[in-house]
């Protein structure tokens with residue numbers, strides 16, 4: 020891939036949609052994570068203290084992790100459509116495949 024502006028070959032993929040998606044997903048996942056933590060804590064509370072903590076932790080991790088993964092998937096189609104897919108490292112021009 021070569022920059023259409025300055026001809027440099029020093030071009031990188033931006034993955035902006037993926038980054039924004041996974042960020043937004045992580046936030047949304049955080050909400051799920053709190054619910055997951057609550058549900059996990061309730062399930063875990065059959066074993067007092069340790070079960071509550073472990074259950075809450077597992078619920079939180081599953082919620083936050085799946086949110087980020089789903090967000091990244093949702094954001095991926097935006098790359099190359101809504102957002103320019105490539106960025107020139109020499110002149111900072113952003114562009115898509117010709």
Ligand SMILES: [Zn+2]
Nearest residue numbers: 022025107110
């Ligand atoms: Zn350039």
